[in-house]
Amino acid sequence: MLSTRQFRIVTVLNALTRGEEKRPINEVASSHLARRTFIGNIYKKVKDPNLVGALSGHKEGSKAFNRYREIDEEMKRELVNLLD
Secondary structure, three states: OOOOOOOOEEEEEOOOOOOEEEEEHHHHOOHHHHHHHHHHHHHHHHOOHHHHHHHOOOOOOOHHHHHHOOOOHHHHHHHHHOOO
């Protein structure tokens, strides 16, 4: 039985022709990219590395987890705004 599940269509650049192509996201995004994106997005909301790390399967104090998270300017502003 074939799946009727529809995937989001994304625009990618063809490396040979340099032209834009429309492709289903499952053809261009790896599971690792999805995991990194999930961890980054949830970390921006929660900001507790131990909680997010546990949710993503990383051990507390994991050096690998540090590669998944990024402290951006928006997070810094939010932190300073807590003082107001």
